[in-house]
Amino acid sequence: MRRYQRISWLLILIIVTAALVASVVADDGPATQGERAYEIKSTMLCPVCDGQNVLESNAPVAAAIRSQVDDLVAEGRSDGEIRAWMARQYGSDVNANPPRSGVGALVWILPVLAGVMAVGLLILAFGRWRSGREIEPSEEDIRIVQALREKN
Amino acid sequence: MTALLGTFGVGIALVGAVGGLTSLILALASHRSDRHSRALFWIAVMVSGCVVAVVAMEIALLTNNFSLAYVASNSTESTPVLYKFATLWGALEGSLLLWGFVLCIYVGAVSLSFRRHISDRLVAWALLTMLVVCVFFFGLLAGPADPFGTLSSPPVDGDGLNPLLRNHPLMAIHPVMLYFGYVGFTVPFSFAIAALVTGRLGEGWLLSIRIWTLIAWGSLSVGILLGAWWSYEVLGWGGYWAWDPVENASFLPWLTGTAFIHSVIVQERRGMLRVWNLSLLLATFALTIFGTFLTRSGVIESVHEFSASSLGPLLLGFFAAILVVSVALVGWRGDELRSPGSIDSPLSREGSFLANNLLFALFAFVVLLGTIFPLIVESINGDRLAVGRPYFDRMLLPIGIALLLAMGLAPLLTWRSTSRQVLAQRALGPAACGAAVMGVAVVIGAEGLGPVLGIGLGGFVIGAALRHLALACRRNGWRGLTGRSGGGMVAHVGVSLLAFGFISSTAFSEEGEFHLRPGDTGSVAGHQITFVELTDTMDGPNRVVRALIDVKGRGGYSPAITQYPTFGRPISTPSVATSFVDDVYLSLIAIPEEGSDLVVIRVLIEPLVAWIWVGGLVIGIGTLLAVIPLKGRRSSRREDAVSEKAL
Known part of the structure; x- marks a missing residue:
């Protein structure tokens, strides 16, 4: 099963790569x-x-x-x-x-900036969530766990 | 007489709205929840007043009552009945009357559906917010946008609507659907405001308005696509979307609304993203008002004809007020909105919803920026520049591709986190589907990295959606297609079909312009057309010139060009030989010179364009399926949701 899956993925990868390469080659501009x-x-x-x-x-x-x-x-x-x-x-x-120089260039730059900022915020948020998960157990937590262990 | 009746109706509607608002304010201020229901009486008054006004306007239009300025400038005796009826929303004042009417339908329906919970403060605040919106719109209709102004010396015949607006039945449906979408977002907006005011920020109210949000979203989706279809069938340039400011104005709330219907699932499931979801709802409604401002104040040039008017400052003021109130409320409740919980892994269902939302927000930002940028630059340094289709195409293509990827991945991911093994196993079928579609596309001649990637990802999305539907139907039979996830997946299939049509008709269309005499032929992209004959007839006062064209294998088609006496420029009406493979789009460029039978025909070959409309239909069906609740669960759940005061 595992092997069959791996071969299938390989096949898909080959087809997709070939198709994409062909699409770029065929697109020869005007x-x-x-x-x-x-x-x-x-x-x-x-x-x-x-x-x-x-x-x-x-x-x-x-x-x-x-x-x-x-x-x-x-x-x-x-x-x-x-x-x-x-x-x-x-x-x-x-x-x-719109032009690529002067004030007009902002219309090209702003979305890119917004995109970068959004991705940055997302990375930051995931970082915070991840660190939030690794909470140090308090002494009371440790005591409760130990009590339970001893009981068993 | 009808003018008087109409003015009376608008007046009564305004009185009803103000009365309802006052009674709710008094009841809420005195904490007399038993008095909330008094507002229902006033809402009934408002709805009846609005119905009277709409009926009066329709009577005036259908009986050619040219003593009304609106009828005189927008209708003629010779207008066919259907378009006389539709003239209600053909111009500025009437379209606002339709807005008020649709708003009344929504407010009436919400009042009916929540009548048992009227003593709930949340419901009362929501109704209050809706009534504020009603007061604003009926205020406009009573004063600055009065549709019932009269003329002291009525003309014998009216000027008539722009002929473009009265030669296709879609014109009778598209604006109505669009307004049901636009106006429908008032309902979730009002509940969001109510939740912020009352501090009931839990998930209960979200569940109780889910169906309203979906109805608004579905209507807006279908309304926008019907507009695109109308543009394609009528305007004669072979396109359906021009990134015109009016189109963008309808698209912006759709983008934020779409982001909301996805991210709200994360909130219901995990209690997260509360600020974000509220902001999306507030933004969606604010954008509908902003769009109305853009298109009805004359600040932006557009092919859509809503000119003039003193409404600009009023709409802008209303928009500003919404913005200020929204931001203030979110700021005030900020602390309570912070949710516990965290998203553990980007490779999870909630992670993919987050990606989806980021992309939709970015998409909306680009569209908004592109729409208002020329205005901003002109006000800064007086330069005139244009932001047109090439800009939107280039900026939005990568975002669109990323959205398709997220759309395909999301249904394959599990909540919390998904292991690579599970994903590799689940994604195999959909990925194979995508690869196959991509391969076939390249073999039959698709080229260009963006288009081919988009088509392949479309196949991937369909694969993922079908996988989900197949599993759901195995469990629940045909009911697997219903509910939010079933209906949602059906809508995903529709979006993919639409993407196929959009990509191939934009990237692979071919064009030819032919100067032909009867009997001559021309050919584009393997399609041969033969010009058979020219006919020149009078249709009432209008001169209609038709060219009969034989499209090989498809039959005869006759694009026409019409000269209306009341309208300067002749109007070209295209004729389209449609098939599921490609459309042959024929239009006559100009009326031939006197005595000559040489015609100029423009031929466009647009592959797969019909799938855009099919995709729209599937999205509509998906929305309906999503609205159908799993049997017996809806009402009880809604009541729980609303009556749980502890939330």
Whole structure:
């Protein structure tokens, strides 16, 4: 039974590892210009339609941005250049991704800090609970136990 | 006349709420517990007043009474009856009337169910808290958000609701379900406040409100998913969740509420986490009010149309009051809330609940931060920035993966502590299930570490839940599916199905845009579509252009685009060829130019997306199963719980 269990776990481990490796290998990022343009468009917000990105929106300005992204990708501009160009053209809130510098970076940092703090508190709590369990027996406890032992 | 009736109804409801509140305050202050029941009379007055107001509004809507400003600006003669009926919750004032109505249903039901315990101070304080909330909402309806304002010169026809809100029957159900969830959390909140005030912090009151919490949670879950489904079927962009502030506003209380229904089990079982659980309940209710503030004050831009209004400061004030009272009460009772007991091992049932709660809290924090961050930055230095889907996707993916892991592990762990051997033996089946699902996913083409890991963990969760259900059913027959743990496991299966649909439709969808003439074909991801013909018809005053599209193997579908005379932009109505494998989502991009039959069709292929709705259904069924008590145990246990004054 024991052995059968061990072999099964090994098998599961192999399958999971193989699947994960395959998933990473297969995920080769944007292969074509079209895929790259698609990824950029999905992070550009339509300036006039409250939160929809330019892929989702049927507004004329969204269509304009879509074709501008296509053009810029075809020209061989980098992702960063295209984003900067769009921000100059339509305002910085066209980017669905908040900036990674200045005050805006806080939105990325705060959750990580909160996560670290939460885990830290949890470790602390477990430490306290564990130490709480190892209570030194008082003299009375020892006396009671001894009395019981002698009785038996 | 109907306006007068409605105003009268709201007035009576307000009088009832104030009367009930006053009578409870007087009775509690004079320690005359025999007088608590006087509040029941006033609650009955309040409920009747609210019913009169709702009926008056429905009469006005169904009879096209355009002398009412609300009807004139939100309804038209040509609106179909179902949507006339649903216009009650189509705009700001009416939606608050619905809020008041649902609140009345809950307060009425709580009063009925606890009428024998009305002399109990805890119940009296809970009713008092609920009545404070009622006074606030009926106060809004009586003044700043009066739905029964009249026009001196009524128009011949009204403006009508945004056409998006009147072309799908889901619009008639989704808001109601959502409100039953939102408003339902008033009940556990009130009991939490009552427990803090009376100092009865034991577990009794938790048991007596368990069913109410579950009903609120289940309604909110189903309500949110129905909203997602509506968005998918109607809005035409092929998505169902946009991390829009209004969606986030409904999601936040769901997150804290979900954390609560899990961590409360630790309290019932081990007496621990009292402060935490109370805080979660208080936060859940505060977040519903905060969400209402965000969406009804105009501070945030959103596709959901609740504009304007002077309600902002009032709602913010109410939110602040809730926060101050809650924090003060928890601080005041802090010492008594400290529980004995300890969690011995992280590898235990309570350890996994703790992990679950930490993750849910973190999840809620990210959603809240992302929602209000643009507001904060703009008020600090005037910069305008956006926090959109890519942010939420990136931050929430690791938390979601960790949650799935905790969700699968929890049912396998025992209380106190679990040895590695026991875990290795119990987890074998579920882990094999997860590995198999993962393997199959990769073989049929899934890629990317996050998605594949998520799908595998979904399989693990299903395995663990089925294992639990199989063991429970072996002991208790079909009743193994009921009760909190049975129903909970069914809900876990639903969440996994939902996760499959969510992950694969986000990570593996494909898209194509085609310019087609009749007879032309295009293909995306192995699906061939053929444009058959264009029809251009008038539906009453509205011009409807339809493109008949043949989806190979699925039949004919006709996405449409409609020009409403009362609404500027034409509205595109998608058509979806659904299957359990994938959806072919078709939408017409624009009305073709005059004399041309060239259409622009957007085609989205979304694998497994239908499983999101199936998952939602399973979650709903799970909640119902959890509410069904094991036979004969409920009432006695509840009475024990409430009448044990010693607690």
